[in-house]
Amino acid sequence: AQSVAQPEDQVNVAEGNPLTVKCTYSVSGNPYLFWYVQYPNRGLQFLLKYITGDNLVKGSYGFEAEFNKSQTSFHLKKPSALVSDSALYFCAVRDISASKIIFGSGTRLSIRP
């Protein structure tokens, strides 16, 4: 069975500092990994995905994520945080043959000015 874990409920970062939101996954085969962001009272917006190839994936709004197969991790990163990055972030995994996508519990990112 596939699963994904986000160990941090909340991450607090000062504006301008680098940020990391952690995600680890478990699938039986090769994973497809996704990051989504949710602003208050809104749906989810797609940020980036890892399918195959380069382990460093670049996405929207300056975010990137690094796929690490040995550590089964897909941490979300940004070199310099903005206050507007404050939101709820979800990591998700989809098995190569699966239809549905499984979400982590979410991490609330708070960027202070």
Add this chain to the structure above:
Amino acid sequence: GAVVSQHPSRVICKSGTSVKIECRSLDFQATTMFWYRQFPKKSLMLMATSNEGSKATYEQGVEKDKFLINHASLTLSTLTVTSAHPEDSSFYICSATTGQGRNTIYFGEGSWLTVV
């Protein structure tokens, strides 16, 4: 990216009535659509997966007779909450994709349901 439209964004209904939420893929054909429920400050709970033209597959614990899902075309899926109760009040989000595996899943903006 692809656009998924969800309507209504907010709805209030009386206890015992039924309410329908629509999910449309505006610029792509969605072979598969998903319906989620999200409680305050919580993650998304997958309710059901629907493939165009076939019956929805419900997750364990989700009452299929209460949450009716129809996916009659490649661009439209509907969720009908029947005989709504106050505990059904929640944020419902739909999503859509063109296929399995590597295909990105795109989300609607969500619908707030309040049952009074």
